[in-house]
Amino acid sequence: MKIMVLMGGTSAERDVSLASGEAIVQGLREAGHQVLAIDTSKGYKLPEHQTRFLPNGVKTEPPDVRALQTEGKKMALRTIESFSLSDVELVFLALHGGQGEDGTVQALLELSGIPYTGSGVLASALAMDKAMSKKIFEREGILTPEWFLLESSDSTDLSEVLRKVKNAFGYPAVVKPNDQGSTVGLTVVREEKNLAKAMDEAKIYAEKILIEKYIPGRELTVGVLGEAPLPVIEIVPEHGIYDYECKYTKGKSKYICPAELSIEKTKEIQELGYRAFKALGCEGYARVDFRYGTDDKFYCLEVNTLPGMTATSLVPKAAKASGIDFPQLVDRIAKIAIKKFKG
Ligand SMILES: Nc1ncnc2c1ncn2[C@@H]1O[C@H](COP(=O)(O)OP(=O)(O)O)[C@@H](O)[C@H]1O
Ligand SMILES: [Mg+2]
Structure with missing residues (x-):
């Protein structure tokens, strides 16, 4: 082609x-x-x-x-x-x-x-908007960290925001731009006094700011290719959170694929990943990010409709673990797209 x-x-x-x-x-x-x-x-x-x-x-x-x-x-x-x-x-x-x-x-x-x-227009737009995605996850019974959204208009009254965080879930809290990726503009706030600075940082990248409960535990991700989930990957970032540097600098994260989970837990998270993908109406391929809480529950963070695709990125790693090499992977993605448009 x-x-x-x-x-x-x-x-x-x-x-x-x-x-x-x-x-x-x-x-x-x-x-x-x-x-x-x-x-x-x-x-x-x-x-x-x-x-x-x-x-x-x-x-x-x-x-x-x-x-x-x-x-x-x-x-x-x-x-x-x-x-x-x-x-x-x-x-x-x-x-x-x-x-x-x-x-x-x-x-x-x-x-x-x-x-x-x-993915098409609507799924791409929904997945990019973390708050919209979370509303859909909740509707579909897919657990996601507790959250609230600050529209630019109400983000200015700091004392109100501080009260909201305290009443909703307290600290640590995660402050992130509502529609960014690559952990850009994201801060884990461990003390109330650091919230304002985190909000300023997020504001550089987005109008709307998402504040979430911090989920202690493990970092897992599920790729989806066509109509099936790929093997689960566990990420062990050197910095505790999977930030920009840990995402893109060789050696700054350890990747375990397939992740060391029981057969039941593996099946559970793969099903959740696929359901999140379908709930937003995604197509072709995507990657669904999770936290695996110390309470033994999976919390869906987001769906990436255009996940990283370098040879060492997560979806290619997961594909490789199921026997699909990189040229085969991109070829599959291309053919799925052609099939969709030919109807
Ligand atoms: N609620 C949370 N609890 C714990 N860690 C989080 C939470 N939200 C985000 N993180 C950390 O920040 C990273 C990026 O967050 P994510 O919501 O996936 O946004 P991005 O689109 O920037 O990848 C996650 O992979 C995780 O390491
Ligand atoms: Mg992510």
Whole structure:
């Protein structure tokens, strides 16, 4: 197939996206496809012979938000229009976060009438909005950490927020932007006096701030490919929480796949992961993040509709554990997308 891979973009996950793009382009080529690599924020085709899009790899911190704003936001539109979509059979999305993952680019592709990988417009938008996702999880009986949302309008009265946290679940509490990824802007607040600073940090990245009860325990994630969950992965991050550095720096996290869980618990979390995926209406593939509480319960944190796709990312690791290598994985994702659009 002739496949266009979209990567880069202007979200805080730009670097991670370029790393995913690099791996996806290579994987698709190995699987025998003809690939066109596009950086949506630059508005250009990356040279045919180029294989490294982020030569120094992902840094320990996300790129500066102000620097990202200078990247061309409107370029995505122009880029997608300008590469004669008629002879591209499929768009493979290697974008992460922002408009590449929240349904905006998906809507643009719907309008262009070109098949694309992963979830559609609504599921992408729901999954990107953590509070919306949590409302659906609760409706479906999928446990999620206790929470409340601060709309930008009510986030200013600090004493009110302090009272709310104290009454709802106390400390530690987790403060995060409602629609970010890669643990960007997230803080675990252990004492009341640190809440304001955590809110300021989250506000850099989002209008709405989610405050959640901290779930002590283990970190687990379930990938879904097509209509089935993949083997469970346990993550043991060096920093206690799975932050940006632990996510993207080699050796900063230990990964155990399949996770050491009883057969019953493995089945339970895989079913939960698949149900969360279906509840939001996801398609193709995704990854569902959980905390495994010391109370022996699984708490669903979120669904990632465009999870990391470097050769060492979590979904590729889980796929590998079930005998699917990276080129086979991207080929499967591409074929699932084609099948969906052909109906
Ligand atoms: N309620 C929570 N309790 C404990 N740890 C949490 C909680 N929420 C988030 N974390 C930690 O922060 C990481 C990122 O949170 P997550 O909700 O998955 O957002 P992101 O979209 O940034 O990945 C998690 O993988 C986990 O390590
Ligand atoms: Mg996550």
